[in-house]
Amino acid sequence: MNKSFLITLFVMMQAVAAFAQLTTVAQSPLFKEPVAGYGRILHMKDGSTVFLQITSRDGLYVDIYDEDNKPKAQTHMKANFENLLGSCVNAVFESNNDITLFISEVESRQPVLYRIIIDGKTGYIKKDEKLMMTNRYAYFAQPFITQYEPVTSFFVRKDPNSENYALVILHNNDRSVSGNLEVIWYTGAHKEIARAYYANSDRRYKNINYLDMVVLGDEKVCLFAHIYNQTEVGDKKGQLIMATLSKTTDTLALSKVNIGVKKVIDSGLVKYDPVIKKIIFIGYAHPEAGDEETYAGICGLVDPGRAAPDQEIDIYPAKAVEKTKALANRAFTGMPQNVFVRSDGGFSIVYEELTRKQVKPLNAASYVYCIKDWLAVQSFNANGQAEYSCVIPRHAELRNWEISAFNNERVSSSAQPLIKGEQYRGYGCFQYKDRVYVTMNNTEDNMKKAVQGKGVAFSTVRDTDGYYYVCDASNELPAYAPLFGLNVNKDDDGHPLVMGVSDYDADKGRFITLKMDKNTEHRGVRVVWLQP
Structure with missing residues (x-):
């Protein structure tokens, strides 16, 4: 090994050491890589960690690690769900010291929701029940439901500050119930607190598009929806509303929300900010017919008690647009994918550029790529005023997994689909001391090209490593660092997440x-605990 190489390596290691590293605190023994179904890691309040894999053929795999990150229990069980046709993992969370799993599928053209309760100590199933069913799909309207087309009849949200959670069921065209939307509120012990139906009495708006909801402990559930009517020009005209369920009533209290006025709201995400005691609403919207096109992202602060007026916030990522033009000579087109509430009452929005590309081979059926391009993180103070912004150049292509609005946040509260290696091409993010950390996989060469504004997708997962960025006010273009040290020997496999x-x-x-990791005999994966 020559002297110049050692000097170069020393300089590189010093640069990495100067970065606020994520340190590996512990890692589990190597086990077989999960390649099908769904996967989720869940941290429990007693300090233990659970890895859950949900499969159609083999049922549930549960691995539990104690508070010292040592293997504690391992189980493999069959569940009552069938082949996960049209499946969707609606939620995975801890409740009453157990693991609660909601999963839906289509059985004989009928959407069905299962609630499975797994013992948080042993990993064995305590209760497996078919909780809800909605009306069947019409025979000709839904002749074939693919494995990757999820059921959209059930939505579950848990309160992060209590054990309570709520379930929304969409009874589309079902005249056997008293409303086309039903909300049920539960305790952590799965006891019903209250339930109510929404039946639209406003003749101007005959349709409802459910967006999201937030559960506020044992006080109330606030549900957001866009009610609308079709216009003569084929578009929609409607109003954003908040429907509130309290435990003292069996009806929903409706109120108009003055955010996204004269816009059609297609999707939404809500988070409760306990510091300012308001709900952060973020949505995708387009103007009503005839109005001027504007940035599709909308945001606002909503008082759940309706004592204060709604406050609309401009979340157009102007600084990210400016930085992207300087680096790549184009505009940044990212839309919100997640939001993190800070300890001072402010919040940070994660944006991602998502596009679809249709490919038409000469002698085969056409298919669609999902292109995942640059990311940005924009910080806002408690008053909704923009602060710092960070841009992360990247490029990835998904061929087997359709990405929806707010996908990053949805996966973090449910489970990751494991589809032909696509789970390695996304990104992860979390907030530590009010700074957003972003993790992703790529090769070292591609990471260098990304810094120059030339993001390149990798082809083989095993050639990649895990990297991360720290987004704060110190740099609009944050530096990247390897998660598990520098891979000096290029012949070795990488360690992607x-x-x-x-x-x-x-x-x-x-x-x-x-x-992903390997030992002298096998290749597989490990659970790893990382500390900033």
Whole structure:
């Protein structure tokens, strides 16, 4: 080994050491890589960690690690769900010291929701029940439901500050119930607190598009929806509303929300900010017919008690647009994918550029790529005023997984689909001391090209490594660093992360995820605990 190489290596190691590194605190024994179904890591309040894999053929695999990150229990069980046709993992969370899993599928053209309760100590199923069913798909309207087309009849949200959660069921065209939307509110012990139906009595708006909801402990559930009517020009005209369920009533209290006025809101995400005691609403919207096109992202602060007026916030990522033009000579087109509430009442929005590309081979059926390009993180103070912004150049292509609005946040509260290696091509993010950390996989050469504004997608997962960025006010273009040190020997396989299969331990400030690894005999994955 020559002297110049040692000097170069020393300089590189010093640069890495100067970066605020994510340190590996512990890692599990190597086990077989999960390649099908769904995966999720869940940090429990007693300090233990659970890795859950949900498969159609083999049922559930549960691995539990104790508070010292040592293997504690391992189980493999069959569940009552069938082949996961049209499946969707609606939620995975801890409740009453157990693991609660909601999963839906289509059985004989009928959407069905299962609630599975797994013992948090042993990993065995305590209860497996078919909780809800909605009306069947019409025979000719839904003749074939693919494995990757998820059920959209059930939505579950848990309150991060209590054990309570709520379930929304969409009874589309079902005249056997008293409304086309039903919300049920539960305790952590799965006892019903209250339920109510929404039946639209406003003749101007005959349709409803459910967006999201937030559960506020045992006080109330606030549900957001866009009610609308079709216009003569084929577009929609409507109003954003908040429907509130209290435990003292069996009806929904409706109120108009003055955010996104004269816009059609297609999707939404809500988070409660406990410091300012308001709900952060973020949505995708387009103007009503005839109005001027504007940035599709909308945001606002909503008082759940309706004592204060709604406050609309401009979340157009102007600084990210400016930085992207300087680097790549184009505009940044990212839309919100996640939001993190800070300890001072402010919040940070993660944006991502998402596009679809249709490919038409000469002698085969056409298919669609999902292109995942640059990321940005924009910080806002408690009054909704923009602060710093960071841009992360990247490029990835998904061929087997359709990405929807707010996908990054949805996966973090449910489970990551494991589809032909696509789980390695996403990104992960978490917040530590009010700074957003972003993780992703790529090769060292591609990471260097990305810094120059030339993001390149990798082809083989095993050639990649896990990298991360720290987004704060110190740099608009944050530096990247390897998660597991520099891969000096290029003949070795890398250590990419299984994106989306992760959780965050807020008490210890640890990011828990899966990484690809190998020993002298086998290749597989490990659960790894990382500390900023």
